[in-house]
Amino acid sequence: MNIVICIKQVPDTAEVRINPETNTLIREGVPSIINPYDTHAIEAGLQIREAACGKAVVLTMGPPQAEAALREAISMGVDEAVLLTDRVFAGSDTWATSYTLAKAVEKLGADIILCGKQAIDGDTAQVGPEMADFLGIPHISYVRKIEEVNADSIRVQRMMDEGYDLVESSLPVLLTVVKEINQPRLPSLKGKMAAKKAEIRKWTAADIGAEPEKTGLKGSPTQVRKIFAPEARKDRRMLGGDAASQVESLLQELRGLKCV
Amino acid sequence: MRIVVNADTCTGCETCLDSCPFTSIVMKEGKAVITEYCQLCRACLGVCPEGAIREVADEGELPAGESTDRGKYSGVWVFAEQREGKASSVAYELLGAGKRLAQERGTHLSAVLFGGSDAGAEELVRWGADTVYLSNDPIFAHFNDEPYAELLALLIKEHRPEIVLAGATPIGRSFFPRVAAKLWTGLTADCTSLEIDEATGDLLQIRPAFGGNIMATILCPDRRPQMATVRPRVMKRGEYDKDRKGEVIHVDARGLSSRTRVLDTVKEVSEVAVNLQEADIIVSGGRGLGDPKGFKMLAELAEVLGGSLGASRAAVDEGWVPYSHQVGQTGKTVCPKIYIACGISGAVQHLVGMQSSDIIIAINKNAEAPIFNVATYGIVGDVYEIVPMLIKKIKDVKGY
């Protein structure tokens, strides 16, 4: 069983704050981490490998620094790592990212591909399903439990708004996983040693046979026009005075809104 | 293409640092430097008071990929999601948003309904659709990504709409990416606002990113259709007109197949969750309440107002209220008429779940708390002083 786990290195958004005076992001010293959802994908991959034998490979597309994320994945127990890094990949939106990842997955060969539900920087949740379409294979999103893996099929629980669906698929398949699926393991001492020594394969666009016009900024249909901080409400009113008069003013407003 | 800082003109003022959502501009020896984390999003262009940040072309750069002929595309489409034959409420919200966009573009509005009935299609017409593409093929009895994506992509190729929207629900967010992949077009996830650019007619797709820390406006200038998923409960429904007439077109779904199969559908709805999302008034509490007793007090306020009880994650993590009450990025997205935030600081992860409420009332000890940025009415004060007084007054008015 060949398992490929796609991970992304992201800034830790929990650490990103807005400066209330300037309304800009305070990002000083924001660390890079493995996208939290992807650590659950790694854990799921390791569990399948342990149950079914085979090989688990982590794959990321990113700048050379993303190597750190791959080494962390190896310390958790993943067998091999591939870094897709090339200047032409810069500026990829989800379309170009999933095209590029799909080319690499084709080269690796995979029975099960695991992605996180979404990356916490962009929160798009699109790369997994788009990649599955490029690969011409089925996918199941929001997997919260893998019930059974067979040689040529898989059965999982897919989280929906009002519960879950029990879904079966043929292999190869791509799954995107939610946090509820498992508790990611911590790196072992042995893993950490392996991570230090591991050789990380680095592939460029040419190595995976990606068409340059479908990668990076060129292959990306979407453009970010503008980025801005969420605005403060313009109609805000602070209710002043002592507590009694504050409550009185609020009561007036609630009456105005006809809810008292 | 690359973005570079001209070291000769950079004064080291650090203005550009905060413009980069990817932390890719750093200071080195008193000058700004763009590192390899740069995603070419262009957010920094123009912020430098000295004009030291520029876009430069790389040598031998290829001509841009062939763009689609925009002139051949017209019409706004919304995907009307259904489960068990019942259209979900986001379908009607999309019709409201789609109608407005179609009017601005001077074009028509269509809905696509897979797995629904003729009656369901007529209902979409009454909510504003001019045309409904309907398939009630048995393959759509359950949600499977492949046939959904396959048939929608086929219809889009045939009819060439310029804008195609779906709800940012587990269904929309799962199969829409496959459609975009097939059509080599852009897809913007989880939009909270959609507008038309007056100059170009392009769709401006506005969405939160970085867990809601920033907002981004996304465009798809060269390819068609422009596709987006739209967050539920953000757009307003349009007008319902029981006499409205439109065309229902039955589409052929023969030959579609699916390699995934839904064996069972299991419901696990907690009453609270449903109540929260349908409540007109939500009284929500955070860590500022200090202990579970505070929530008894808020529950009473909710009761006298006829509302439901919400909470921040901090309060849920403390174990004061069950998770089903949590509002925010990892909880529920709510859009009540009135949201009363008590002892909640207003972290972005909380704000993304409630900031589209019509009226937001914030009660917090700390005048600097970010919750006041989104508040309609702000009270700087102690919840334990304000809320009991408020409950009493409301009871007086209502004559308990």
Ligand SMILES: Cc1cc2nc3c(=O)[nH]c(=O)nc-3n(C[C@H](O)[C@H](O)[C@H](O)COP(=O)(O)OP(=O)(O)OC[C@H]3O[C@@H](n4cnc5c(N)ncnc54)[C@H](O)[C@@H]3O)c2cc1C
């Ligand atoms: C990935 C991720 C996802 C998250 N998802 C969510 C989510 O879905 N929902 C969510 O809510 N959070 C979420 N969070 C957590 C979020 O970042 C904040 O930590 C959380 O919202 C803070 O809750 P709080 O406002 O109740 O607590 P605090 O930030 O501790 O604020 C307490 C507030 O109460 C005020 N206060 C104290 N005493 C009183 C008093 N007596 N009277 C009046 N005011 C008082 C204080 O001034 C303060 O402003 C998430 C975080 C991460 C990293």
Ligand SMILES: Nc1ncnc2c1ncn2[C@@H]1O[C@H](COP(=O)(O)O)[C@@H](O)[C@H]1O
């Ligand atoms: N650059 C990348 N390299 C590897 N995997 C990625 C990359 N971007 C996204 N993914 C995968 O796709 C998932 C969804 O990402 P997104 O669509 O960006 O929210 C992530 O959880 C990863 O598993």
